[in-house]
Amino acid sequence: MIAFALRRLLSAVPTLFVLVTLAFFLMRAAPGGPFDGERTLPPQIEAALAAEYHLDESLWRQYLRYLGGLARGDLGPSFQYEGYRVGELIAAALPVSLSLGAGALLLALALGGAIGIVCAQRPDGAVDRVLGAVVLLGVSVPNYVVAPLLVLLFAIGLGWLPAGGWRPGTLADALLPTIALALPQIAYVARLLRAGLLDALAAPYVRTARAKGLPERTILFRHALRPALLPVISHLGPAAAGLITGSVVVEQVFNIPGLGRYFVQAALNRDYTLVLGVVLLYGTLIVMLNFVVDLLYGALDPRLRPA
Amino acid sequence: MLAMLALPVQAEQVLRIGNGPEPESLDPQRMSSVSALNIARDLYEGLTRIGPDGRALPAAAQGWQVGDGGRRYTFQLRPGLRWSNGEPLTAEDFAAGLRRLVDPRTGAPFAQLLSCIVNAQAISEGRARPEQLAVWALGPSQVQILLRAPTPYLPSLLAHPASFPTYRPALARYGREFARPGRLVGNGAFRLDQWVVQGQIELVRNPHYWDDDRTALDRIRYVPSDDVAAELKRYRAGELDVTSEIPLVQAPQLRARLGDELHVATYLGSYFYGFNMERAPLAAQPGLRRALAMVIDRELIVAKVMNGLARPAYGWVPPGVSGYAPQSVDWAAWPMARRLAEARRLYAAAGYTPAHPLRVELRYNTHDDHKRIATVVAAMWKQTLGVEATLIHEENKVFLAKRRLRRETQIFRAAWIGDYDDTSSFLDVLASDNGRNDTGWRDPQYDALLAAAATEADPARRAGLLAEAERRALDALPVIPIYWYVSKHLVKPYVRGWRDNLLDYHYGKDLSLAPG
C-alpha cells in the first residue's frame, strides 16, 4: 500500500516538471515585466532591479536557476510583495484557503448529498422537481452575483454576520464565504448523486434485494449509496483542488487573505515566482487528490482495488 | 485586587482604515503605491511633514535655515529623537536615508524626486558615488543640504516618504527583507505590529516617538481591498472607519444617504488622453488634435460618468498648487456650439470627411471607470466629427509596455498624480527627455522654459516661466486633459481630526476617535 502511494507520487514528478516548465515559459512570453508601472522607472534603476532579481540573465539560465532553487525547496522571492518569499506567502494563505475550502467541501457533501438522496427517492415527484430547480439555480447564477447579495442581506440588511475580513478561528467570518464557495458544488453533488442513485436503484442486485423484502432505507444506504458515490467522488477530486486553492471572487468580495487571488493577481502583476509557486501547489494538490479518489474508489468498489 | 477592578478602563482607540490595494513594500525607499505611502507616513517621519493646509511643517526637524540664496538648507533636529526600538536617531540617519534613495543599487522608484540636490542626478545615473551626495550631518542634530538651484519647495519634498530615514542595522542584517514585523524599526508615531498579506497591516503606537503624549490612537489597522464595492460594504457594516475610495456608480445614493460622511476635495492628479507623437496622422496635425480635444464635453463626463467625483480639466496642472495660477486652453470658455463649429472646420481642414473619416484606436488599461469614459469619448467623437474610434482595452502591464514603446499606440489613457505640491511635479512629465513622457512630444522651447524656471530664484518670475511652458503644451496638445481628480473618502462621524487636503495626506497622529 505504502509502496503504491510512493510510486504514484513519484510518477507525478514528471507531470509537475512539465507543468512548471509550461508555466515558466508561458509567463515569460507575456508582454510587460514585474517592475512596469504607471510610474516609469529610470533606466539605471530598472537595470539595478533586473540585476537584483536575475532578470538580466538569459531565460534558460533563469529557468535553471529556478529549478535549482526548487530542488533545494526554495520557491524564490516574490516580485510583487517585496521582502516576502513565495514559500512564506503560500504558507500564510494556505491555512485560510484550506479551512474555507474544507468547510465548503463538507457543506457541499452534506447538503448536496441530502438533496440528492431526497430527490432520488421519488424521482420526478414534486419534491424532486422543486429541489431540482433550486439546485440548478445554484449552478446557473455566477458567484460574483451571489456573494455580494449574501453580504447585502446578512451583513448590511440583517447585521447578523460580518461583511468581510478574516480573523483566524472565527466562525462568523467564515460562514458567508463558505456558503458562497459551496453553492455551485452543492448543486453538482446533488445532481450527480441523484443520477447515480437512480442508476443503482435500477440495477439487478437492488431488485434482488427488494425481492428479498429488505426495507427501502436499508436498500438505499446499504446497497445503492456505495456505487452512486463513485461519480460524486470522481467529480469532487479535482473540484476539491479548486476549492482548496480558493476562489478569486469569494476572496475579493469578502476581503479574505487566501490563495485564490494569487492565481489572478500574480499573473497580472508578472510576479513570476509567485505564479509558479501557486501553479505547482495546485498541480501537487490535483495529483494528491486523484490519489485519494483512487483510494476511495477502491474502498467503495472492491473490483477497483490496486493489486 | 478589587481596587484594580474598580479602576475605569480606558478603551483602546483603534482606527480601521480601508487602504486600497495591498502595499508592495513598507521600505520607504522602495515603495511607490499610494497605499504603501499612506502607511509609511505613520511608520516613519521625515524632516518635515505636510500640514492640513498643504504647507510644509517641521516634523523630526524642529526648524530650518535657508542660506546661499536659497541653495543651502540646514535642518535642526528635535532633541532626544529615538527609533522605535529606543536607539537614538541622529542626523546621519537622515543623510543615509537620502543617500540610499539616490543610490541606483537601491532601485528606488522615486530616486529622481530629489534630483535638485547637488550630485543627486549623477549618482542615480551611476556617474558618481552615493557618498558624493551634497547632504551632510553636521554633528548629531543638524542636517545640511546643498541644492543645484534654489528650490523653494524642498521642505515639501522632504515630507515624501522616499526621503525618510531607514534603520541601518536592520538594513545591514536583513537586506531588502527588513520591512517586516519584528524587523522593521521606524521613527514615526506608530510601529509595525502585524502584517497579514492581503489581510491587514496593524500599527501600534510608538512609545519612543517624541510627540507620543499627544498621539490619541493606540492602534491603526490598514485593511487592503482590491474591490471598492467590497470596501464600501465593510464600511457600511461598521467594520471600517475610513474608506480609500468610493464606487462612482454609487455616488448619488451615498451623497443622499451618507452625505455628512462623504469627504470630497481637490486632489493633485490629472486624468488625460495622450497622443503618440511619433505616429502619423495625429503627430503631424495639431489641428486634428485640437479638434478631438474640443469636442469632448468634460462637464457631461464629470456630471454623468464620474457622478460629480472629479473636476472638468482644461489645463495640465491641477488647480490648488501653491504659488501658481492655473492655465487653460484658449477655447476653455467658448460655448459648446462655437467649439463644435471650430472643431468641424479643423477636422475638415485636416482632410477628413464623413466618407473618409479619421480611424483611430483608443487604448486604455482594463478598468470599469476607464471603460466608461472611453466609451463616452468615442461616442462624442463619432457624433460630432464622425471619427471612427476603436476601443481597445488591454491588461495593465501589456498596456504600459505598448504605451512606452510608442509603436502600436495611437491615443492612450493616462493619469498623473503629483508627488509634491509644486507645478514642476506636473510640467516635468512632458519634458523631452523625461522617461514618463509616453507621448514622445519634443519641444526644445518647452524644455528651455523649464530649465530657466529651475534656476529662477524669484517665485513670481518662476511661476511666469512655468505658466508660459504650460501654455505651450496646451497649444501643442500632446495630451488632452479630461478631468482633475478629487480625493474621495467616507469617514465615520466619530473620527476626529480628519482634514481634507490637496495631497490627501492623513497622519495617524492627528486623528482620534470621539469617546462613546
Added chain:
Amino acid sequence: MNGVRILLADRRLLAAVLALAAVLALVLVGPWFSPYACDEIDFAGDWSAPPSASGAHWFGTDSLGRDLFVRTLCGGRLSLLVGLVSTLVSLAIGVAWGALAGYRGGRLDQTMMRAVDVLYALPFMFFVIVLMVLFGRHLLLIFIAIGAVNWLDMARVARGQTLALRRREFVAAARLSGLDDLQIVRRHIVPNLAGLVVIYAALTLPQVILIESFLSFLGLGVQEPATSWGALVNDGAREMESAPWSLLFPAGFLTTTLLLLNVIAERLRAALERPGC
C-alpha cells in the same frame, strides 16, 4: 429522426428545447423592435433610468444611458456565440484526441492521455488569463482560449467509448475492407460518438458561458462597446443597489439560458443512456 423521437418522448425536454429556441429567437430578432442601437448613447436622456414603456426603454438604461433591452439581447448574441464556438472547438479537439488515442492504443494512447493528465493539473483560470494576456482580446481568441482548455473531459470520455467501439465487429470489417486508421476513426468511430457528443455539448455550453462571464468579472472579457451577458451582469452587480434593473434583466436571461441548457443536458443523458437507444 432518432432525435425527434427522443424529443417527442420527453415532454420536459421538449419544453426546455422550445423555451431555449424562444430565447434564441428573441435574442436574434428582438433588437429590431427597439428604436435604439446596441452602442447608442442617449446623451440627452436619463442615465441609469428605471424601466419604462414611455421612453421605449423597456429594461431601463445603463449607467451610460444606453438602452438595456437592446444591450441585453446583443449581449445574448455574443454570449451564445462564444458558447457555441468554444463548445465546438473543445468538442472537436476532445473527440479527435480521445478517439485517436483510444483507437490506436498502446504507446500513443499513453502519451496522449499523459498530456491530458498534465493539462488537468494546470489551474485552468491561470491558463486562460495568460492566454488572454498573450494574445490580446480578439473575440476569436476568446473562443479558442476557452475551447482549448475545456476539451479534457470530452477527450477522456471519447477515449473510453472508443476503446469499447474498437472491439466491435463493424470496425474489424472496416479494417478488413482496407480503410486506414484515420478513415476508420473518421467514418466509424466518430459518428458512433454522436450521442455522447450531444450530451457533452449541452453540458459544456453553460460552463463556457459562465467562464466568459468570469472573464468579464476579471475585466478580461469582450471589447466595448460590444457586450455579453457576463459583462452586463458584472456591471449590473456593481449597481445592484442603485439600479437593480441593470442586474435583474441580464442576470435573468443568463440564468434562464443556463437553466434550460442544464435541463436539456440532463434529460438527454437520461434518454440516450437508456438501453436500446
